[in-house]
Amino acid sequence: MKKTLRQMRPVYIVGIGLHRYQRMSDTTYVTLGLTAVREALKDAAIDWKSVESAYTGTALVGMAASRPMLRHLGATGIAMAQVENASASGSTAVRQACLDVASGLTDVSLAVGVDKPGPIAGAPGKTNIHDLVGRRVVPFTHFALLANEYMNRYGATPEQVAMVAVKNNRNGANNPYAQRQKAVALEEVLAGPQISGSLTRLQCCPVGEGAAAVIIASDDAIEKLGIDRSRAIRVTASVSRSERVYRGAKNFDAELTRETVAQAYEEAQIAPQDLDVVELHDAFTIEELLYVEAMGLCGEGEGARMITSGAVDIGGKCAISASGGLLAMGHPIGPTGTGQIAEITRQLRDEAGVRQQPNARTGLAHMVGVGAVCVVHVLQKES
Amino acid sequence: MPESSPPATELFSSAEHPTLNGCRCRACGYVFFPPQSYGCEYCGATAEQLEPKSLRGTGSLASFATVHLHQGKEIEAPFTVGLIVLDDGPAVRAILTQRTDEGLKIGDGMRAVLLDTNSEGGRAHELRFAKQEAAR
Numbered sequence: 001m002k003k004t005l006r007q008m009r010p011v012y013i014v015g016i017g018l019h020r021y022q023r024m025s026d027t028t029y030v031t032l033g034l035t036a037v038r039e040a041l042k043d044a045a046i047d048w049k050s051v052e053s054a055y056t057g058t059a060l061v062g063m064a065a066s067r068p069m070l071r072h073l074g075a076t077g078i079a080m081a082q083v084e085n086a087s088a089s090g091s092t093a094v095r096q097a098c099l100d101v102a103s104g105l106t107d108v109s110l111a112v113g114v115d116k117p118g119p120i121a122g123a124p125g126k127t128n129i130h131d132l133v134g135r136r137v138v139p140f141t142h143f144a145l146l147a148n149e150y151m152n153r154y155g156a157t158p159e160q161v162a163m164v165a166v167k168n169n170r171n172g173a174n175n176p177y178a179q180r181q182k183a184v185a186l187e188e189v190l191a192g193p194q195i196s197g198s199l200t201r202l203q204c205c206p207v208g209e210g211a212a213a214v215i216i217a218s219d220d221a222i223e224k225l226g227i228d229r230s231r232a233i234r235v236t237a238s239v240s241r242s243e244r245v246y247r248g249a250k251n252f253d254a255e256l257t258r259e260t261v262a263q264a265y266e267e268a269q270i271a272p273q274d275l276d277v278v279e280l281h282d283a284f285t286i287e288e289l290l291y292v293e294a295m296g297l298c299g300e301g302e303g304a305r306m307i308t309s310g311a312v313d314i315g316g317k318c319a320i321s322a323s324g325g326l327l328a329m330g331h332p333i334g335p336t337g338t339g340q341i342a343e344i345t346r347q348l349r350d351e352a353g354v355r356q357q358p359n360a361r362t363g364l365a366h367m368v369g370v371g372a373v374c375v376v377h378v379l380q381k382e383s
Numbered sequence: 384m385p386e387s388s389p390p391a392t393e394l395f396s397s398a399e400h401p402t403l404n405g406c407r408c409r410a411c412g413y414v415f416f417p418p419q420s421y422g423c424e425y426c427g428a429t430a431e432q433l434e435p436k437s438l439r440g441t442g443s444l445a446s447f448a449t450v451h452l453h454q455g456k457e458i459e460a461p462f463t464v465g466l467i468v469l470d471d472g473p474a475v476r477a478i479l480t481q482r483t484d485e486g487l488k489i490g491d492g493m494r495a496v497l498l499d500t501n502s503e504g505g506r507a508h509e510l511r512f513a514k515q516e517a518a519r
């Protein structure tokens with residue numbers, strides 16, 4: 001019989017670590033990744049020898065990224081592989097580590113996301129299917145078109161859309177791992193430079209380098225290795241879907257998120273109002289409005305009002321992008337989805353300091369990737 | 384036997400009133416653009432079920448965005464991209480004849496026009512869209 005993650009044996013996040021997201025530097029991907037993994041091992045208070053499989057979420061580093069990095073922790077001979085799923089690479093690495101532990105193949109597994117900016121030779125460009133615009137439409141214009149359509153349909157203003165960047169940069173200013181650590185005023189966001197449509201530079205995420213790591217463990221491992229159970233956060237849903245043909249739907253991005261999140265709610269047996277913290281794919285401001293609606297956190301067309309009401313600020317009903325999100329924390333591709341899991345774990349442990357959402361017990365992480373794919377995890381603090 | 388790639392298909396006809404070369408799936412009726420012969424995205428029917436379907440170059444503007452930052456050589460910023468829902472069904476993204484979004488509004492009637500280009504790549508014509516009243 002088929003099972004959901006929650007119906008398999010419980011899996012927990014027991015260690016988190018990051019290398020700050022930053023502009024491209026001379027730092028090798030090896031140093032970036034090792035920094036995150038060593039911090040995660042230290043956080044879990046376990047040795048590398050206890051880790052039984054490793055998944056490296058990366059899209060740009062190149063073939064065979066894992067062992068040339070991880071061997072410097074001591075070559076223990078464990079299973080390792082790269083996971084490439086565009087922007088959802090790091091999320092998918094977490095999912096693979098969860099599945100290893102949930103199935104009983106391992107007791108402790110690692111997911112590490114790592115990337116450095118580099119030339120993108122994506123497969124979608126190799127299909128020999130051409131359209132009328134070619135490379136003249138890049139992601140920021142894809143989302144500028146959705147922004148214009150959204151504002152026209154619901155009467156939202158460019159200022160309301162830009163407020164997403166104000167909120168997320170305010171959160172990122174308090175995150176030592178964020179690429180952008182500076183609060184910005186609405187006027188600064190709107191001042192430009194203009195990129196595409198109503199989107200200005202600060203409404204587009206920075207793509208730099210960095211790393212994020214999470215360690216997943218079973219109850220047996222927590223027992224055997226003496227891991228602090230009070231800091232272990234259970235993963236209660238892991239859902240991965242790809243786009244269908246939504247005939248008649250205006251917005252395929254929103255539809256894909258809607259059905260992926262709905263499945264995650266069902267598997268975790270929660271409702272949108274149970275969420276205390278959400279990290280979502282806010283690569284561009286408009287996405288946060290589209291996805292809060294698709295996640296059922298508010299009604300259709302109410303996203304703009306919700307963002308500006310304070311309900312999704314830290315301290316509000318549900319803190320969205322408390323880390324700063326992709327807009328402020330950054331989007332180094334491979335690490336991003338793994339970093340979201342680290343942030344939610346920190347929040348549910350009540351260890352997020354000035355970024356802490358009070359009484360956070362349930363969190364959701366959401367990434368989409370070119371293709372298109374969507375990966376969602378639900379994390380819950382056990383009582 | 385591995386199949387070879389289908390050849391790149393012409394995307395439009397070079398008539399006075401250009402049409403777009405779409406496809407229709409005989410198995411499920413799905414009409415799509417751009418054309419391809421790998422298989423139907425809706426139902427999985429194979430190439431022999433996919434027939435060419437000419438799509439009229441008229442439709443309604445569903446969204447638009449003026450691109451201010453662009454690094455490619457093939458076009459200079461600013462230029463304006465439109466999302467057009469064709470009268471024959473599919474939604475397509477196209478470059479508009481006007482560089483700015485002045486006078487554009489969602490719901491405007493749009494018409495495909497051929498633009499002579501002197502690109503080094505050799506393509507003599509490019510398909511763009513213009514507001515209906517300006518297209519004549």
